[in-house]
Amino acid sequence: MSAETMKRPARVLIGMLGLDQHEVGAIAVAGMLMEAGMEVIYTGRFNTPDSLVNAALSEDVDVIGISVHSWEYIDYLPELQVKLNEAELDVPLMIGGSILTPDDRNNLQKSGIAATFPAGAGRDEIIQTVERLARVN
Amino acid sequence: MTDATELKSRSGIPLNPWYGADGDEAPGQFPFTRGRLGSERGGGSWIQRELSGEGDPAASNAQIRYLISKGQMGIDVIGDSPTMGMLDPDHPLAVNAIGTQGVSLCCKQDYLELFDGLPLEKISVSSSVQPVFALAGYVLAARHAGLAAEKLRGSVLQAPFYGEDCGYAIHMPFDLRLRLSTDAMEFCAKELPRFHSYVEDTYFFAESGLDAVDEMALGFYEIRHITRKLLSRGVPIDSFAPRIAILINCSMDFFEEVAKIRATRRLFAKMMRDEFGATDPRSQSVVITSHTSGLTLTSQQPTNNIVRGTLQALSLVLGGVQALEISAFDEGFRTPSREAHLVGLRTQQILQLESGVTKVADPLGGSHYVEALTDEMENRIHERLKEIEAIGSPSQLSEHGWFAEVFQRAMADHQRRIDTGEQAMIGVNCHTIPEDEDTMLKEIVETKIEPVRERIGKIQALRANRDQEQTLARLRAVRGAAANPDDNLLPRVIDALNADATTGEISGAMRLAHGAPWDPYNRVEALI
Secondary structure (H helix, E strand, C coil), X not given: CCHHHHHCCCEEEEEEECCCCCCHHHHHHHHHHHHCCCEEEEEEEEECHHHHHHHHHHHCXXXXXXXXXXXXXXXXXXXXXXXXXHCCCCCXXXXXXXXXXXXXXXXXXXXXXXXXXXXXXCHHHHXXXXXXXXXXX | CCCCCCCECCCCCEXXXXXXXXXXXXXXXXXXXXXXXXXHHCCCCCEECCEECCECHHHHHHHHHHHHHCCCCEEEECECHHHHXXXXXXXXXXXXXXXXXXXXXXXXXXXXXXXXXXXXXXXXXXXXXXXXXXXXXXXXXXXXCCCCHHHCCEEEEECCCCHHHHXXXXXXXXXHHHHHHHHHHHHHHHHCCCEEEEEEEHHHHHCCCCCHHXXXXXXXXXXXXXXXXXXXXXXXXXXXXXXXXXXXXXXXXXXXXXXXXXXXXHHHHHHHHHHCCCCCHHHHCCEEEEEECCCCCCCCXXXXXXXXXXXXXXXXXXXXXXXXXXXXXXCCCCCCCHHHHHHHHHHHHHHHHHCCCCCCCCCCCCCXXXXXXXXXXXXXXXXXXXXXXXXXXXXXXXXXXXXXXHHHXXXXXXXHHHHHCCCCCECCCECCCCHHHCCCCHXXXXXXXCCCCHHHHHHHHHHHHCCXXXXXXXXXXXXXXXXXXXXXXXXXXXXXXXXXXXXXXXXXXXXXXXXCCCCCCCCCCCCC
16 A cells, blocks of 8 residues: 555545434544544435445445444345445445344354444544545545 | 421421421412422322333333332323324334334324223323324324323423424424324313323423523423413413423432422413413413423443432422433433332332332421522523523524524533533543443343334234325314414314324325425325
């Protein structure tokens, strides 16, 4: 990686899936990433795997972060992973939300999700993880 | 204070129903700081309920029966996210969310199944489902059970200004949202005199992290506007004001929450009497119902949430609320499990029956601290309300995103206070334990509710088998009423639901009349 690409701020897509409505976490994470100097493409609520893949393609993002407050992600995530592969987008996925239990996080990590954040994940932990994932990509 | 009661402390000390010096404001006396009408007879009880609703209507009916069998006095039902967003289960975006975070309700048959066999004449039915459908479905279920509408007790939650910005989006323009609230109030004033058609729901928007002053200022901003609107339609103040209630949040500042409740009763009484000319004491003494805060609960060490719920419930009881729900200890992870339901209900029963805190009305009244805090809370809510009213009209503030900004700022502030440790949160920013030690009650949160996708076929069969001509005619009538501000939407919605039109279709018909798309997500074609 050249010094110049290192300088470009990480571009992070933050969004939610389906009818998952509680947006507190998504807004908070988007805010902290922007404060840390990253570029956030905020797609808000009511996304589908298709709309997220399209946004990721057109915005050339380094990382996709999904905030979850309902169990809809359990069904949507495998579909999102398939569609990212079909679009040949090798972008790491991270999932965060207070509903994630220890079992959920284990399952997500086994299924190829790059990072998971439970309730109370600290600001520094989130920012450092996103920076690491964006750099690897 | 001369009521001949046998109230005694545990050691046999005789107790008065309330305490105060001569000339002090008594409970039940204007401006009702110390308790609403009737509370001069002592602290008494409150309607105890826990939030319910999951799966299909039959599963939720079983859940409600369980809670009633354990001593619950009222019910509160919340819909799943499609229901709360006015979408049918066969909407493409609903597929993974059917029945997982509440009950799936979209047609008349669903409401009949939800209320099937419940003692509606004895219990109070509070609904967190979108009010127009909650009300229409309840009226049809009661009619089916042979109960007269004028006997129905219960309530629906309203927050027409703010729902779109921090609740479940229904994608309706401001005027239509306001209309749905005022129409419900006007309809109930005539048809359901015992029903609380307007519960100002400050709970849900305070969950964005607002402080108590902003919570109540925004609540009063809405109540005041709605009241003016109804008066301008010629509805007499004393016909609807007694049916206004407020559902408040209860956060983690014990005495401030007590002061908030006392100040709210006082502000409401003064507003109704002095500004709107209400003369009926029932119009002046507002019913306050309450939920303990979900935002203060943690996913870490969830057992601690039982303690948080107990403390918050205690401040609500000491403040003198009329109904109470304790957010379940597993709320961080899921809709309430059966175990969490029972703990919430038992907490209320312990407060009511064992703790002795209900013997005397307004037991904190007269405390220098609580009285000073009540006065200051009243002043600050009043000042903030004036400030917001000076900024603009509700439609301007809504359309320019002012409310959305207030809520987003509150969310960010809340997060910052936790991150910096300014607000202590046990298990999150202090007194944490490693994840592998955090096991108590954790097995409960690992069970999940599967989406009830059978509902999709069921609703498609309903569409195929109904009298389509009649359904379409009723939907057109809804659209017509929505376009005519002099009409009332409630009877039309009840007729349409009765003709097997669905939530998604009826809300679509209303949107069309206001120039909005039938389906806000552009996935479903309009039927009319």
